[in-house]
Amino acid sequence: MRISVASDSLDGVASILISEIEERGHTVIPHGAVTDERTDWAWCCSRAAEDVSSGVADQAIVCCWTGTGASIAANKVPGVRAALCSDAATAAGARRWNDANVLAISLRLISAPLLEEILDAWFAASASLDENDQANIAYLSEIEN
Ligand SMILES: O=C(CO)[C@H](O)[C@H](O)COP(=O)(O)O
Numbered sequence: 091m092r093i094s095v096a097s098d099s100l101d102g103v104a105s106i107l108i109s110e111i112e113e114r115g116h117t118v119i120p121h122g123a124v125t126d127e128r129t130d131w132a133w134c135c136s137r138a139a140e141d142v143s144s145g146v147a148d149q150a151i152v153c154c155w156t157g158t159g160a161s162i163a164a165n166k167v168p169g170v171r172a173a174l175c176s177d178a179a180t181a182a183g184a185r186r187w188n189d190a191n192v193l194a195i196s197l198r199l200i201s202a203p204l205l206e207e208i209l210d211a212w213f214a215a216s217a218s219l220d221e222n223d224q225a226n227i228a229y230l231s232e233i234e235n
Pocket residue numbers: 098131154155156157158159160
């Protein structure tokens with residue numbers, strides 16, 4: 091898949107994020123501190139989310155110190171369902187039940203081993219085909235529109 095990545099700094103796991111994603115067979119589109127763009131979290135994380143919204147990327151992974159600003163910025167972009175995940179079960183659930191298309195990460199909380207668990211869970215899971223789950227996702231689009 092094409093994964094847009096944004097971070098407002100190179101602290102913590104931001105420095106290994108691109109290689110961890112590429113090792114899992116994906117192509118990275120970089121934004122913010124992982125390339126030479128602006129590093130304001132609202133700006134770079136919404137750029138990555140816009141890649142998803144426009145179809146330039148399949149998914150995005152956005153980071154800031156807390157992960158909060160990154161997730162808020164991404165969720166302002168139409169069609170984006172960003173989930174702030176600090177463990178593998180939450181990441182799997184976000185993909186399965188919320189059909190989340192943007193993973194938000196806290197650089198403060200997430201260690202390298204935890205990042206690996208979260209990425210493995212995120213990429214292994216897929217959206218539920220359950221009617222009720224799909225109705226919830228459809229309702230989010232209704233609210234947005
Ligand atoms: O967690 C964040 C936003 O949610 C930022 O990473 C944190 O506010 C630090 O930003 P800056 O380096 O611009 O002060």
